[in-house]
Amino acid sequence: MAAFRRYLRSPAPVLGLVLLMAVIAMALCADLVFPRDPLALAGRPLQWPGTNPRFWLGTDGSGRDIAAQIFHGARVSLLIGVVATAIAIALGIAIGAVAGFYGGGVDTVLMRVTEAFQTLPNFILLLVLVAVFGSDIVTVTVSIGAVSWPAPARLTRAEVLSLRNREFVLACRTLGMGDLRLILGEILPNALPPVIVYASVVMAVAILLESALAFLGLSDPNVASWGNLIGTGRTVIRSEWYVSAIPGVAILVTVLAVSLVGQGLNDALNPRLKERT
Amino acid sequence: MSGLLSIRDLSVRLPRGADRSHALIGVSLDLAPNEILCLVGESGSGKSLTAAAIMGLLPGPQVFAEKGAILFEGRDLLRLSEAEMRAIRGARIGMIFQEPMTALNPVLPVGRQIEEVLEEHTAMTRAERVGRVLALLEEVRIPDPASAARAHPHELSGGQRQRAMIAMALALNPRLLIADEPTTALDVTTQKHILGLIRELQRSHGTGVLFITHDFGVVAEIADRVAVMQHGRVVEQGAAEQVLNRPSHPYTRALIAAVPTLAHSPRGRDFPCAPVLAVRNLSKTYRAAGLFARRRTVHAVKDVSFDLHRGETLGIVGESGSGKSTVARCLVRLLDPDGGSMVVDGLDMAALSRARLRREARRVQMVFQDPFASLNPRRTAGDLVAQGPMLHGVPREEAQARAAELFRLVGLDPAAMSRLPHEFSGGQRQRIGLARALAMRPTVLVADEPVSALDVSVQAQVLRLLRDLRDRLSLSIVFITHDLRVAAELCDRIAVMHEGEIVEHGPTAEVFAAPRHDYTRTLMDSIPGRTWTPPALEPA
Numbered sequence: 103m104a105a106f107r108r109y110l111r112s113p114a115p116v117l118g119l120v121l122l123m124a125v126i127a128m129a130l131c132a133d134l135v136f137p138r139d140p141l142a143l144a145g146r147p148l149q150w151p152g153t154n155p156r157f158w159l160g161t162d163g164s165g166r167d168i169a170a171q172i173f174h175g176a177r178v179s180l181l182i183g184v185v186a187t188a189i190a191i192a193l194g195i196a197i198g199a200v201a202g203f204y205g206g207g208v209d210t211v212l213m214r215v216t217e218a219f220q221t222l223p224n225f226i227l228l229l230v231l232v233a234v235f236g237s238d239i240v241t242v243t244v245s246i247g248a249v250s251w252p253a254p255a256r257l258t259r260a261e262v263l264s265l266r267n268r269e270f271v272l273a274c275r276t277l278g279m280g281d282l283r284l285i286l287g288e289i290l291p292n293a294l295p296p297v298i299v300y301a302s303v304v305m306a307v308a309i310l311l312e313s314a315l316a317f318l319g320l321s322d323p324n325v326a327s328w329g330n331l332i333g334t335g336r337t338v339i340r341s342e343w344y345v346s347a348i349p350g351v352a353i354l355v356t357v358l359a360v361s362l363v364g365q366g367l368n369d370a371l372n373p374r375l376k377e378r379t
Numbered sequence: 380m381s382g383l384l385s386i387r388d389l390s391v392r393l394p395r396g397a398d399r400s401h402a403l404i405g406v407s408l409d410l411a412p413n414e415i416l417c418l419v420g421e422s423g424s425g426k427s428l429t430a431a432a433i434m435g436l437l438p439g440p441q442v443f444a445e446k447g448a449i450l451f452e453g454r455d456l457l458r459l460s461e462a463e464m465r466a467i468r469g470a471r472i473g474m475i476f477q478e479p480m481t482a483l484n485p486v487l488p489v490g491r492q493i494e495e496v497l498e499e500h501t502a503m504t505r506a507e508r509v510g511r512v513l514a515l516l517e518e519v520r521i522p523d524p525a526s527a528a529r530a531h532p533h534e535l536s537g538g539q540r541q542r543a544m545i546a547m548a549l550a551l552n553p554r555l556l557i558a559d560e561p562t563t564a565l566d567v568t569t570q571k572h573i574l575g576l577i578r579e580l581q582r583s584h585g586t587g588v589l590f591i592t593h594d595f596g597v598v599a600e601i602a603d604r605v606a607v608m609q610h611g612r613v614v615e616q617g618a619a620e621q622v623l624n625r626p627s628h629p630y631t632r633a634l635i636a637a638v639p640t641l642a643h644s645p646r647g648r649d650f651p652c653a654p655v656l657a658v659r660n661l662s663k664t665y666r667a668a669g670l671f672a673r674r675r676t677v678h679a680v681k682d683v684s685f686d687l688h689r690g691e692t693l694g695i696v697g698e699s700g701s702g703k704s705t706v707a708r709c710l711v712r713l714l715d716p717d718g719g720s721m722v723v724d725g726l727d728m729a730a731l732s733r734a735r736l737r738r739e740a741r742r743v744q745m746v747f748q749d750p751f752a753s754l755n756p757r758r759t760a761g762d763l764v765a766q767g768p769m770l771h772g773v774p775r776e777e778a779q780a781r782a783a784e785l786f787r788l789v790g791l792d793p794a795a796m797s798r799l800p801h802e803f804s805g806g807q808r809q810r811i812g813l814a815r816a817l818a819m820r821p822t823v824l825v826a827d828e829p830v831s832a833l834d835v836s837v838q839a840q841v842l843r844l845l846r847d848l849r850d851r852l853s854l855s856i857v858f859i860t861h862d863l864r865v866a867a868e869l870c871d872r873i874a875v876m877h878e879g880e881i882v883e884h885g886p887t888a889e890v891f892a893a894p895r896h897d898y899t900r901t902l903m904d905s906i907p908g909r910t911w912t913p914p915a916l917e918p919a
Binding site (some may be wrong): 270 | 509711712713736737738739740741743744745747749752753754755756757767770771812815819884
């Protein structure tokens with residue numbers, strides 16, 4: 103509760119929260135506002151926003167309603183963001199906790215693997231995974247999660263390393279507590295706040311990664327994602343730039359909202375910073 | 380009085396939301412040249428902030444001197460500009476800190492750091508500065524000053540580092556030296572030398588010393604005059620002899636009554652029955668395994684043997700690096716011993732497998748040193764105590780009921796069981812730690828420096844509690860400490876450790892009255908204020 107009050111004290115995180123709520127609201131009411139399939143032909147192609155009251159954000163090159171695609175795209179982007187982040191954070195915590203807690207050879211092996219992943223640019227790795235396993239929405243989401251775990255893993259490991267020899271952990275060890283309980287019950291709850299904060303960064307990056315894939319035409323073409331819309335607008339970007347610009351703004355707003363919320367969480371969960379400013 | 384430093388009615392404001400509105404309230408102190416004034420108090424009494432105020436180093440815009448004056452050589456330090464203060468700091472007022480490792484810059488050689496002070500404040504040439512640095516290091520009696528000047532801080536021992544700090548503080552022959560707990564981080568034998576050095580240098584230079592400490596033994600050793608602080612006020616001030624032996628303020632009387640005395644040692648008792656813990660030839664060696672580095676082996680514990688009987692308290696005393704904490708950690712198997720046996724009630728704990736050990740964990744339990752680090756900040760006090768029995772199959776309700784009982788036993792209100800550790804004071808947390816260990820109904824209790832992080836009055840309460848519980852529950856305790864006064868207060872027998880070995884072992888009274896080993900004698904000689912016996916005071 104105290105953390106929540108600290109969160110609400112500065113304006114930027116509140117703005118982030120409001121924007122994020124707006125995006126979530128868009129995703130939730132997409133079916134009510136635009137009950138038709140957003141990918142269905144709706145009218146004459148390339149109508150500028152404002153010229154036709156039926157399509158207040160205009161239509162794209164195939165005559166599909168941009169506003170409908172934005173609303174339905176919010177679902178896809180958020181879903182990909184949340185699921186990919188959950189995968190990345192879960193993998194990262196598991197690997198980081200085991201490496202940090204056991205140390206020695208286990209740690210060396212796991213960290214070398216992590217470094218191997220980190221030396222490859224994750225977008226290239228993502229391209230390879232999508233090229234090999236296909237580009238339906240599930241594969242794309244899992245692949246994004248699979249390329250995003252190294253940073254959370256390193257962060258978790260660092261936290262666990264500093265916690266595992268604290269006296270309260272030693273005390274539980276002398277009580278006869280097993281390793282699994284030590285990690286899950288004693289160490290992780292104290293190690294998690296920075297990892298949770300970092301999740302916002304992972305989520306923002308996940309949304310951008312999907313958009314980048316879609317822009318290259320490598321994401322699932324059968325879903326109305328913002329990236330797909332940018333991709334289809336690419337061919338007419340010099341004359342009808344709004345086709346790419348409108349979903350671009352949507353991505354910008356969502357990523358900004360997620361990062362602002364992350365920063366707010368950081369300030370709220372990190373009591374050492376609370377008295378600064 | 381021709382004062383060197385005169386603090387008049389100083390009040391220092393704290394930021395809103397702190398536990399009190401002022402850190403210092405109407406503090407008045409006088410320090411004459413060639414005098415050592417000891418500022419004594421428990422944590423939070425405002426003694427370190429007084430030093431910061433003199434140096435003009437109060438933290439931040441929210442903590443500031445609200446009223447009063449700090450007259451130093453006739454000038455009010457509170458009215459000086461930052462530039463004028465800079466000329467005084469280091470040159471006219473020197474300062475030494477508690478932890479020389481953090482007060483020195485780790486990447487510069489020690490000699491170079493002393494030179495910087497000279498560079499800042501004098502027009503000496505390079506050669507003159509180097510000469511002066513060597514002379515200073517010689518004066519603080521660092522062995523081999525030339526190589527010490529070239530050494531980086533981590534290459535020196537703790538005592539040598541503190542000597543280097545003193546050399547730096549005295550580089551410009553300041554009129555006033557502020558020493559903030561300068562020996563607290565040091566071993567007693569080193570402490571004795573540093574205290575002697577400060578006293579000697581103060582005499583020969585006629586410096587006034589403001590010596591901040593929490594330790595009445597140190598006060599007895601070094602002070603000319605004493606000022607006692609409590610909650611930001613000076614409650615008593617006077618000549619050392621008078622404050623130590625005839626304190627008038629109730630708080631001073633309570634503090635001095637809490638100082639463990641060396642004079643009375645607990646009764647030597649006989650323990651006819653078989654020991655509950657028999658340690659034989661316990662050894663632990665650390666190997667620094669590097670692929671390319673030369674292998675270093677450290678024999679942390681060598682062939683340690685002792686017995687502990689039911690209801691008995693064995694004190695293991697020694698300085699840092701003596702191996703006493705390694706013994707404690709081996710006893711609870713946080714470390715695996717390399718050799719020897721530890722038999723508890725017929726079971727050799729040293730030979731148990733990990734899985735078997737977890738089941739037998741209740742036999743030996745530990746109380747840790749740091750009351751802040753030893754409790755999981757996210758668990759309630761009740762859970763912390765109930766946790767152990769629950770791990771071993773006691774149902775939740777029964778464990779909670781037992782925890783409530785233990786809370787009463789260690790002097791806490793069972794209603795506080797739902798609170799989190801940060802809502803308790805240091806002494807209360809240590810009681811929770813004790814309750815957690817007792818919840819397992821251990822055969823042997825290992826206490827690793829359980830009172831050394833506590834203020835002296837709280838320390839006395841926790842010691843009283845330990846003694847009381849030991850007598851009521853017939854606890855068998857291995858008590859690890861560096862503080863001989865504490866050991867004398869509580870322990871039936873004492874084992875003195877030095878470089879991994881037990882060099883002397885016997886009933887407390889005997890060891891204190893007639894130490895046989897040279898090292899024990901050195902240790903006894905180094906107890907600060909050993910000639911001062913705290914007066915028997917009725918709590919006022």
